[in-house]
Amino acid sequence: MENTHHGESPSPDTPAPQQKNGKTDEQTIALTKARLAIDEVDAQIVELLKTRAQWVHEVGRIKKADNSPIFVPERETALLGKLNRLNAGVLPESSLQAIYREIISCSFFLEGGLTIAYLGPKGTWSHQAALKQFGKSCELIPCQSFKDVFDMVDRGKAQYGVVPIENSSEGSVTAVMDLFVTSSLKICAQINLNIRNSLMAAIPREHIRILYSHPQVLGQTRDWILRRYPNAELVETSSTTKASILAKENAAMGAASLGCPLAAELFGLNILEEDVQDQACNTTRFAVIGRQDTRPSGRDRTSLLIRIQHKPGTLAEVIDCFQRHGINLIRIESRPSKAINWEYVFHIDAVGHALESPLRETLEELEQHCSMLKILGSYADTDVV
Incomplete structure (x- = not known):
């Protein structure tokens, strides 16, 4: 009988390839070969990470010698930007950044470690923001x-803190903004986090009579609540995690919570509905607060706190100053000074870095019109996480 030529059907007398677990011998061999290749690449990655760790130790030694900070936001921004360019879209950008977030977090640990304070307990959106920025190798301390x-x-018990400063639908977190008036701390970096709130409970949704959550989340879900639970009692809590704890404890009373879905896993609740926020693109901007000044990154934002002189037209002169220098204002709002009745301070966010033109010259000119000009920080204007 003639041999089967390429492109022809095999002879009925030719034995079919053996099958194991639904795979032919050829498929099994190819799969084994691919897995061995992956194993080899994994071994190379580990060796490269070990080499990287040695250089990180050296960086840490140099930083310790000249008392430089471990966390350098502008360096991190440049690194992640370079990695995205090297990746050229092969890996999902979010996946690549998540991988390197933990590599960078490990680097912080190898350089001596970082302690980060945030509004706790675990499971809050502040907790999520802290994890996104600093990873799992840093010590995260929940605060009340x-x-x-x-x-x-x-007080030096933490090198940095993570606090929310504004939400895309509810505006500024005024309790945080007011603390900047008397604090000497600076904004070193920002974290933009997409907030996707969930309805969580240990009871069926038709039994819900009480909704617990933080005031910001109740505001972000106001329309959804009116549609789904118009008669529910709304109870404000100090955090979304506290809301989930209360929902669990008071389940027999018809309690549920709104907030971060991680809380459902932490406290044994069921997620009854996801994405209950009124705006699909619901983003909260968090500030990383510390003592250091951040160097320019090439794409920066500067947060200012000013008190203007009590003269007609002074605020107009301040706005005109920014306009003449071509500075774009991202945000401006007033808050009571808390020092004198009916005296106000203005929070202003401007494009640019305080050390670079034209914002540097703008700030020098602004001092003529302000009784107080406080630079809360210049930092990289990052995108949504």
């Missing part, structure tokens, strides 16, 4: 209030 976060950093 925003003031406690500031105090932890101010």
Whole structure:
């Protein structure tokens, strides 16, 4: 009988390839070969990570010698940008950044470690933001209030703190903004986090009579609540995690919570509905607060706190100053000074870095119109995480 030529059907007398677990011998061999190749690449990655760790130790030694900070936001921004360019879209950008977030977090640990304060307990959106920025190799300390976060950093019990400063639908977190008036701490970096709130409970949704959550989340889900639970009692809590704890404890009373879905896993609740926020693109901007000044990154934002002189047209002169220098203002709002009745301070976010033109010259000119000009920080204007 003639041999089968390429492209022809095999002879009925030719034995079929053996099959194991639904795979032919050829498939099994190819799969084994691919897995061995992956194993070899994994071994190379580990060796490269070990080499990287040696250089990280050296960087840590140099930083310790000249008392430089371990966390250098502008360096991190440049590194992640370079990695995205090297990747050229092969890996999902979010996956690549998540991998390197933990590599960078490990580097912090190897350089001596970082302690980060945030509004706790575990499971809050502040907790999620801290994990996104600093990873799992840093010590994360939950605090009971925003003031406690500031105090932890101010007293040196934590190198940095993570606090929310504004939400895309509810505006500024005024309790945090007011703390900057008297604090000497600076904004070193920002974290933009996409907030996707969930309805969580240990009871069926038709039994819900009480909704617990943080005031910001109740505001972000206001329309959804009116549609789904118009008669529910709304109870404000100090954090979304506290809301989930209360929902679990008071389940027999018809309690549920709104907040971070991680809380459902932590406290044994069921996620009854996801994405209950009124706006699909619901983003909260968090500030990393510390004592250091951040160097320019090439794409920066500067947060200012000013008190203007009590003269007609002074605020117009301040705005005109920014306009003449071509500075774009991202945000401007007033808050009571808390020092004198009916006296106000203005929080302003401007494009640019305080050390670079034209913002540097703008700030020098602004001092003529302000009784107080406080630079809360210049930092990289990062995108949504």
